[in-house]
Amino acid sequence: MINQNGVMMMSEMDDKIFAEKLMKTLPTMAVPSALEARILADFDRLAARRQGGLMHFVEGWAERLWPGAPLWQPASVLALSLVIGLMAGVFVPSFNSASTTVTNSDQTLVADSTSVMDLYKDL
Amino acid sequence: MAAGMVIDPDTDLVVRVGKGDRAAAQALMARHLPAMLALARRMLSGQAEAEDCVQEAFLKVWTHAARWQPGKAKFETWLYRVTLNQCYDRLRKRPAEPLEAAADVPDSADAPDRGLEVADLSKEVGAALQALPERQRAAVVLCHFQERGNAEAAELLGISVEALESLLARGRRTLRMKLSHLRADD
Numbered sequence: 001m002i003n004q005n006g007v008m009m010m011s012e013m014d015d016k017i018f019a020e021k022l023m024k025t026l027p028t029m030a031v032p033s034a035l036e037a038r039i040l041a042d043f044d045r046l047a048a049r050r051q052g053g054l055m056h057f058v059e060g061w062a063e064r065l066w067p068g069a070p071l072w073q074p075a076s077v078l079a080l081s082l083v084i085g086l087m088a089g090v091f092v093p094s095f096n097s098a099s100t101t102v103t104n105s106d107q108t109l110v111a112d113s114t115s116v117m118d119l120y121k122d123l
Numbered sequence: 124m125a126a127g128m129v130i131d132p133d134t135d136l137v138v139r140v141g142k143g144d145r146a147a148a149q150a151l152m153a154r155h156l157p158a159m160l161a162l163a164r165r166m167l168s169g170q171a172e173a174e175d176c177v178q179e180a181f182l183k184v185w186t187h188a189a190r191w192q193p194g195k196a197k198f199e200t201w202l203y204r205v206t207l208n209q210c211y212d213r214l215r216k217r218p219a220e221p222l223e224a225a226a227d228v229p230d231s232a233d234a235p236d237r238g239l240e241v242a243d244l245s246k247e248v249g250a251a252l253q254a255l256p257e258r259q260r261a262a263v264v265l266c267h268f269q270e271r272g273n274a275e276a277a278e279l280l281g282i283s284v285e286a287l288e289s290l291l292a293r294g295r296r297t298l299r300m301k302l303s304h305l306r307a308d309d
Contacts, residue, residue: 015295018306022298023267025245026252029164031157035174039152039181040145046185047143 133198141189152181155199158269159206165264166210168253176209203279207261214257244305251301259294262287 066074133154139147159180163173183205191198252260258280265276266287277287299306 015299019267019295022248042182043148043185
């Protein structure tokens with residue numbers, strides 16, 4: 001005995017089988033070679049545009065420095081190096097001993113030249 | 124493999140396409156173009172429009188391939204969604220056709236000759252398919268014309284399996300009502 005739900009299920013199954021038969025009547029289509037050529041021409045055009053771009057230049061150098069890595073890895077290492085370098089420049093005290101030595105030498109030179117001048121003063 | 128990673132047979136090709144590998148682009152196109160074109164052809168009914176649709180879809184592939192993140196989603200799913208969205212956009216831009224012109228199906232009572240030529244039959248079925256609402260049409264084409272499973276078709280359409288089955292049931296029912304005179308030949 002087929003109840004209402006059973007009848008509905010049978011109907012849906014019939015619809016499914018019927019739809020499958022209908023779809024089989026639709027022809028399959030070959031892909032036109034002109035379409036393939038157009039799609040690849042789009043690819044070639046975009047590739048050529050990228051070849052001359054700044055991003056391609058940057059990616060090329062990143063590939064040489066760090067082969068196989070995504071661009072963000074060498075970029076972040078370079079950025080970190082730059083930050084460390086700047087912080088070192090700001091916070092590491094400059095070494096003034098060399099300049100004071102130069103000053104002392106200057107003073108010595110002045111003192112020596114004064115003594116030399118003194119020699120001639122009495123002439 | 125990390126949890127949640129998707130196994131995708133297209134990953135290698137897509138990555139190579141992103142690096143400008145023409146051979147990879149050609150292989151990717153050969154792999155997916157026939158099915159994409161068939162889907163677009165059945166959604167849009169015009170060959171030229173279907174070709175434009177798939178060409179636009181592949182243009183998006185070439186543009187976005189360099190940024191493709193492997194493992195997050197299947198490339199084929201993304202590609203089919205792009206194709207379907209292109210189809211939906213074109214369908215929505217079309218002026219609304221009068222219902223009588225959408226599917227010129229002869230009344231079963233008036234059809235004198237049940238032995239239709241194959242070409243006429245496919246034309247009639249194609250017209251009835253075109254008359255379906257776009258989402259029902261997509262569901263029927265994916266499941267019956269491209270023979271995809273329900274789960275796969277639901278994923279391509281971005282809906283639940285239950286929603287897909289509802290679309291299929293309604294689409295099949297409409298086809299049965301429109302083409303019941305063909306059914307009498309079984």
